[in-house]
Amino acid sequence: MTEPSARPTRAQQRLQSEERILAAARQIFAELGYERTTIRAVASAAGVDAGLVMHYFGSKDLLFARAVEVPADELPGGTSGEVAEALLTSLRRRLTDEPAASLALLRSMLTNADAADRYRAAGKPQLNQLTEAISAPDAHLRAGLLSAIVHGVIAERHLLRLTHLADASPEQIIDLLRPCFQTLATAPPTSGKPS
Amino acid sequence: MTEPSARPTRAQQRLQSEERILAAARQIFAELGYERTTIRAVASAAGVDAGLVMHYFGSKDLLFARAVEVPADELPGGTSGEVAEALLTSLRRRLTDEPAASLALLRSMLTNADAADRYRAAGKPQLNQLTEAISAPDAHLRAGLLSAIVHGVIAERHLLRLTHLADASPEQIIDLLRPCFQTLATAPPTSGKPS
Numbered sequence: 001m002t003e004p005s006a007r008p009t010r011a012q013q014r015l016q017s018e019e020r021i022l023a024a025a026r027q028i029f030a031e032l033g034y035e036r037t038t039i040r041a042v043a044s045a046a047g048v049d050a051g052l053v054m055h056y057f058g059s060k061d062l063l064f065a066r067a068v069e070v071p072a073d074e075l076p077g078g079t080s081g082e083v084a085e086a087l088l089t090s091l092r093r094r095l096t097d098e099p100a101a102s103l104a105l106l107r108s109m110l111t112n113a114d115a116a117d118r119y120r121a122a123g124k125p126q127l128n129q130l131t132e133a134i135s136a137p138d139a140h141l142r143a144g145l146l147s148a149i150v151h152g153v154i155a156e157r158h159l160l161r162l163t164h165l166a167d168a169s170p171e172q173i174i175d176l177l178r179p180c181f182q183t184l185a186t187a188p189p190t191s192g193k194p195s
Numbered sequence: 196m197t198e199p200s201a202r203p204t205r206a207q208q209r210l211q212s213e214e215r216i217l218a219a220a221r222q223i224f225a226e227l228g229y230e231r232t233t234i235r236a237v238a239s240a241a242g243v244d245a246g247l248v249m250h251y252f253g254s255k256d257l258l259f260a261r262a263v264e265v266p267a268d269e270l271p272g273g274t275s276g277e278v279a280e281a282l283l284t285s286l287r288r289r290l291t292d293e294p295a296a297s298l299a300l301l302r303s304m305l306t307n308a309d310a311a312d313r314y315r316a317a318g319k320p321q322l323n324q325l326t327e328a329i330s331a332p333d334a335h336l337r338a339g340l341l342s343a344i345v346h347g348v349i350a351e352r353h354l355l356r357l358t359h360l361a362d363a364s365p366e367q368i369i370d371l372l373r374p375c376f377q378t379l380a381t382a383p384p385t386s387g388k389p390s
Contacts, residue, residue: 119357144358144363150347156339159305163342180378183375
């Protein structure tokens with residue numbers, strides 16, 4: 001234990017450098033995805049030497065693992081309707097300000113198996129909560145559809161930006177999606193139209 | 196002009212080789228995405244020399260462009276409700292059997308700007324049709340949401356396979372999504388819950 005001092009200790013300096021490198025890594029992984037991100041580009045954006053990045057993190061794989069750590073997005077419990085509303089609230093937050101760590105994971109998950117695994121693990125608690133709250137025989141599928149809609153909307157807004165969804169207000173998007181979420185979470189199955 | 200003969204002409208042989216290479220390229224681009232696909236792997240899967248792939252197609256970029264050519268998925272016109280139903284029919288077909296060319300594009304679009312542009316171009320006619328059929332002040336956003344839901348569901352089923360959506364029957368998925376699609380295409384805006 002050292003006394004507090006005006007000058008940062010070596011450990012503090014290392015922590016600060018690591019944080020700067022992780023912030024740069026998140027931005028670049030989010031922009032380019034895993035494959036096209038280089039240690040050299042991360043080092044340059046963080047204003048450090050590439051050797052230091054390797055010294056601190058060991059490999060691109062390990063840097064990625066640290067950069068994309070996101071807390072699990074758990075919902076408050078409740079009835080199926082309440083949980084659907086909580087999912088909308090979570091989506092509104094993500095439409096406004098999706099963390100770079102999560103965007104880095106989303107950007108990479110279609111082309112990197114490790115990113116897909118991490119994304120699955122991060123989404124698992126929420127998927128289980130949805131499934132339990134829905135409690136219908138097809139609850140697993142309904143939860144999977146809600147989750148696919150959330151991912152499609154987030155990817156379209158923050159990564160693809162191909163449609164008007166990129167510029168709409170979060171409130172407008174949430175209001176349009178509310179009936180979908182409520183129906184998927186609460187309504188009995190409809191009979192299909194004959195094909 | 197040559198007479199039909201039992202032995203394929205050189206032009207026919209080339210066409211057959213090109214088709215075999217394109218089929219292999221679609222599979223590998225769909226599995227790995229643009230960045231991780233190599234000319235060598237495509238050549239090996241097609242049973243030809245890598246030099247021949249370069250001779251026929253010129254570059255990985257140009258091979259990708261040819262491999263991901265997909266016909267625009269246009270919907271039959273109609274009222275907003277009818278167009279929503281046509282979008283469901285198109286989705287059911289894609290849930291059963293999405294062409295490898297389209298999967299190759301989907302797999303690559305988050306990490307390759309050219310793939311994203313091609314995906315945008317391929318989806319544009321359908322997006323415009325949806326927007327016109329919906330004909331509400333927020334029709335652009337509603338069409339964008341429908342499109343994002345389709346992409347999210349297709350990516351989850353065919354590429355990510357993280358949830359029960361990967362194994363459900365297309366009919367079950369379509370029946371659950373029908374109220375969402377109908378509401379987005381036809382219902383007046385709901386007022387949001389106060390946050």
